[in-house]
Amino acid sequence: MGNLIYRPPFEADSLLVEATCGCSHNCCSFCTMYKDVPFRVLPESQVEDQLRLAAEIRPEADRVFLENGDAFVLGADRLSQIAEAIHRILPRVSTIAMYASVLNIRTKSDEELRELRSFGINELNIGVESGLDEALRRMNKGYTAEEAEYELYRLRNAGIDYSANLILGLAGAGLWRENAEATAELMNKTNPSLIFTGTVHTEPGCRLYDEIESGAFVENTIGGYLDEEECLLHHLTLDYSFFFGLHPSNVVRMQGYLQRDKERLLAELGACRNRHSAELDKKPVRGQEGAILGE
Numbered sequence: 001m002g003n004l005i006y007r008p009p010f011e012a013d014s015l016l017v018e019a020t021c022g023c024s025h026n027c028c029s030f031c032t033m034y035k036d037v038p039f040r041v042l043p044e045s046q047v048e049d050q051l052r053l054a055a056e057i058r059p060e061a062d063r064v065f066l067e068n069g070d071a072f073v074l075g076a077d078r079l080s081q082i083a084e085a086i087h088r089i090l091p092r093v094s095t096i097a098m099y100a101s102v103l104n105i106r107t108k109s110d111e112e113l114r115e116l117r118s119f120g121i122n123e124l125n126i127g128v129e130s131g132l133d134e135a136l137r138r139m140n141k142g143y144t145a146e147e148a149e150y151e152l153y154r155l156r157n158a159g160i161d162y163s164a165n166l167i168l169g170l171a172g173a174g175l176w177r178e179n180a181e182a183t184a185e186l187m188n189k190t191n192p193s194l195i196f197t198g199t200v201h202t203e204p205g206c207r208l209y210d211e212i213e214s215g216a217f218v219e220n221t222i223g224g225y226l227d228e229e230e231c232l233l234h235h236l237t238l239d240y241s242f243f244f245g246l247h248p249s250n251v252v253r254m255q256g257y258l259q260r261d262k263e264r265l266l267a268e269l270g271a272c273r274n275r276h277s278a279e280l281d282k283k284p285v286r287g288q289e290g291a292i293l294g295e
């Protein structure tokens with residue numbers, strides 16, 4: 001296995017199987033995850049070696065998360081081949097999840113998407129980030145909100161569930177309301193099973209870090225993040241999606257079902273606003289993984 005392994009927090013119990021290294025896009029303005037990792041595809045034999053080892057030490061595994069940054073970039077033939085090997089070597093596996101991007105969906109036909117679903121490929125984790133074109137363009141995501149809506153619709157139409165990663169504040173301080181409203185609209189139209197929120201946090205080595213340092217990108221204040229998240233929640237009309245806001249970079253770490261827990265989530269934002277009334281106009285001071293306030 002390579003050294004750099006990322007996975008969503010809710011995949012903690014999944015069997016991690018490396019199918020690719022790095023990220024095929026590797027140029028989002030805020031991201032340094034795979035900055036020094038050239039993208040490559042692992043040979044079939046190396047994937048099968050991992051599966052055979054897993055069969056010895058975790059034969060009961062029922063869920064696989066394919067690594068790395070966007071394993072769904074693999075062609076439908078290759079993904080089908082990997083899924084066949086997983087089911088042959090680890091027969092209890094029912095779900096094969098992975099990171100994917102909107103761009104990865106575009107390269108697959110509707111028929112291929114349906115076929116991949118029939119092989120157990122499901123519950124993709126997609127860094128949608130925002131529904132506002134201005135933010136998507138500035139962050140170099142490579143698609144517009146309309147294109148994301150179209151591809152995510154095709155995915156859902158093929159029966160493949162997805163969870164959406166969103167970055168609050170991605171349009172900057174001046175556009176927090178527009179970002180929240182456009183992102184809620186995209187979520188409402190594409191119906192993710194889970195929404196995973198974080199806020200803008202960068203490390204040296206990416207364009208957004210330099211832009212924040214130089215003042216070219218003005219980050220939300222702590223109060224601005226609360227306003228944006230409140231606005232997003234207000235506009236989300238999804239009925240059964242899980243709102244997963246436990247990433248350390250969030251001003252308030254909270255989670256719950258939409259719509260069932262929406263009022264409670266909004267109340268938690270309001271309570272935080274009251275507790276930190278003296279800090280609302282301040283810029284966040286970040287710690288590990290972008291942590292703020294230490295809530």
Ligand code: SF4
Nearest residue numbers: 023026027028031069
């Ligand atoms: S955010 Fe995701 S798609 Fe963008 S460069 Fe990082 S890993 Fe790749």
